[in-house]
Amino acid sequence: MKRLFFSIGLLVCSIGLFAQKNGKVEFEKTQHAFGKIKEEAGAAEIVFKFKNTGSDPITLTSVKASCGCTTPDWTKEPIQPGKEGFVKASYNPKNRPGKFNKSVTVKTDGQPEIAMLRISGEVIPRPKGPKDFYPMEVGNLRFKSTHIVFGDVMNNGKDTASTLVFNQSEKVINLDVASSKLPSHLKMEAEKAAVAPKEAVRIHFTYDATIKKDWGYNFDYFKLVTDDTDTPEKRINLSATIKENFSELPAGTKMAKVRFDKESHNFGTIQQKTKVATSFTIYNDGEGPLIIRKSKASCGCTASRPAKMELAPGESTHIDVTFNSGNFKGKQKKSVTVICNDPNKPSTTLWIESNIEEAKGE
Template sequence: MKRTVSVLVLFLFAAGLNLAVAQNRATIKFDDLEHNFGTFNEEQGNVSYDFKFKNTGNAPLIVSYVRSSCGCTTPEWTRKPVAPGDNGHIRVTYNPKNRPGNFTKTISISSNATNPMVVLKIRGKVIPRVKTPEEIYPREVGLVRMRTNHLAFVKIKDDEVRTDSLQFVNLGDKPVTIGIKQAPSYLKVEIVPKTVQPGKKGHFVVTYDASKKKEYGFVIDRVYLTENGESNYNYSIGVSATIVEDFSKLTPQQLANSPKVGFDERVFNFGEIAEGQKVNHVFQIKNTGKSDLVIRRIRASCGCTAVTPATTVIKPGESTDLKVVFNSHGKRGRQNKSITVITNDPDQPTTILRITGNVKS
C-alpha cells in the first residue's frame, strides 16, 4: 500500500512539473501572416514590409532563424530575446530587379515558442520597366547592335537547303553600310537593306546549303562583315547547325540491307592516374549489317582526347579498332570525356562513347 502511494505521489509530482514547464513557454503571435505589396513598378526598387509579432507566453522568446524561399527575398528580424508581453518584428524585403510579373514568396520562422515554426507569405505584381534599346540589343557588332550574334539552324538534313535570319539595329546617328568580307561557300548571306539609316533595323538573311558542307554532326562557322568599307575581326556573326543524314528516302529493301553498327563497349573507366599520364584504349566497332558501314565523323569533346580509327569503311561482318588516347596534362579530379561516332547506320547514326576516371594532382 505504501509503495502504491509513493508511486502515485511521484506521478502527480512529475505531471505537475511537466505542466509547469509547459506553462513556462514563449508564444509568438503575428498581427498578420501574409502581405500583398499590390502592383508596383520594377524601377521603384526594393519593397519592404514589417511583420509584427508579440510574445504572448510567459518566457523569453528567441527567434533562432528566418529563412526565405528565394534569394530575391531578404529577411531581417529581432535577434535579442523578446520578453513576455513585448513585441518584435520580421522585416521582409523583396528585390524586383529583372523579376517582372506576379510573385509569391514564403518566409519560414523558427523559434523556441510553443508554435516553433511559422510561415509568412508575401505576394505582389511587378510591372517591368521599359528597357533601353541597348538592353534589347545587347550584342555589339561594330556599329550595329543585335539581340544575339549567333544563328542556330539546329538540326538540318545533309541534302537540305534552309533559310533563316538575324535582326540588327543601327542605334548610331549616321547610316551604316554592311557588306560580306568572307563567308563559307555553303552559306549565302544577304543584308537587307545593305545601308541602314539611324534608328532603323535590318536583317542578315542566311541560306544554309548542307549538301555543300559535306560534313556531319555539330558544325559552326563565322561570317565576317565589313561596315562602311572597313573590316574588323569583331565584325562577324556565328552560324551553327547539326547536320544529319537523310534516311527518309530509303526503300524498305534498302533499310533491310543497311549497315548496323555495334561496339564491344561504350564506357571505359581508366581508374586513377597521376596528372600528366596518358591513357590508351581501343574501342572495337563492328558491322553486323548487310552493306558497308561508313564512319562519317568522329569527334571528341576535348582536345585532350585523340581519336584514330583504323579505317572509315567496315565491310559486313567485319570490325575495326578505334584508338583513343587521353592526355591528362593539366587535368585534375574526376574526368568524363565523350566521343561522338557518326555512321551511315539508319537505326543508330550517332553513338556516344565515354572515357572516365580520376586524375590525381
C-alpha cells in the first residue's frame, strides 16, 4: 500500500513538472523616473521592454495600473523564447500637480508570475490664466460664475453677492444694465459699463426678500444685455433660501411647535402611468399659532394646499400628496417641503417612495 501511495505521489509530481511552463520574463528595467514634467505637456509615456529568456512561450495574462492614473498597453500575443515584448505605461498630468509614484502590476503564465513596474516624477503646474479664473464662457465674455448664490436670506432683510466678468476679445464690450430686465426683488450694478479687452469687471447684486415675499429655496434668472457680437444676451442664474428671522421676536412670545403623523410614506410597487395618493397630518403642539408658510412638491409629485394655513394650539390639518408614476422606472423618491413658523423646526421634508414597474403589455 505504501508503495502504491509513493507511486501515485511521484506521478502527480511528474505531471506538475511537465505542466509548468518554462517561459521567463526579464525586463530591461522595472522603474522609470520621468523627472519634472509640465502639466500642459500632455501624457508622459514609457515603454518597458522585456525578453523571454525561457524555453517556452509566455503570455502576459494581466496588466493593471494603480489608481487609474496610468494607462497600460502591452504585448497581447504569446512571446516566443528569445523574442521581445513590451508594457507601455502613460501618466496624464492634467489636474495632478505635485509628485507621483505609481505602479503597474504584470501577471504572466510563466516566471515570475507577478512583476511590478514603477513610474515616478513631479508634475509642474501649468500657469493659471483667464480660463481658470473665469471658467464660465458665454460668447466673448468669461464669468467667474453665472450662478449667483446668495445662500440664506432673512425674510425681512437683504443680501448681496457678486461675480467677475472678463473680456477675452480684442474689442470693448458694453454691459447694458438698464436694458437687462431683472425681477423686481433683484438689483444689479456693474463697477464699469465698458469692459476693455483683457479686463475684468465686478458686477454686484442685491436680493431683497421683503419684495420677493416668498419662503424656502427660490431660483431666478435674467438675461444680461451686452453689445457682444457673440451671444449678446448672457443668461445669469440667481438663487437664495429665504428663512424666517426669529431673532427679533419679543421675549416671552408663545411659540408654535409643529408635528407630523409621519414624515415618509412608501407606496410599494406600482405600475407606470399610475396615480397614487397619501395624506400627511400636521399638528400644532405649541402654545402659539402655527402658520404654514409654504408647501412645495418636487417633480412628479403634487401636494395640495393644506386645509388650514394657520392652526391654533392643539389643532391639526392635512396635506394630500399625489404621485404620478408616468414613465418613471425603478425606485423613486420624491419630496414635499413644508415651511412654517416653528423656530425649532421651520422646514420639514416629507418623503414618498415607490418602486415602479413597466406597464404590462408595453
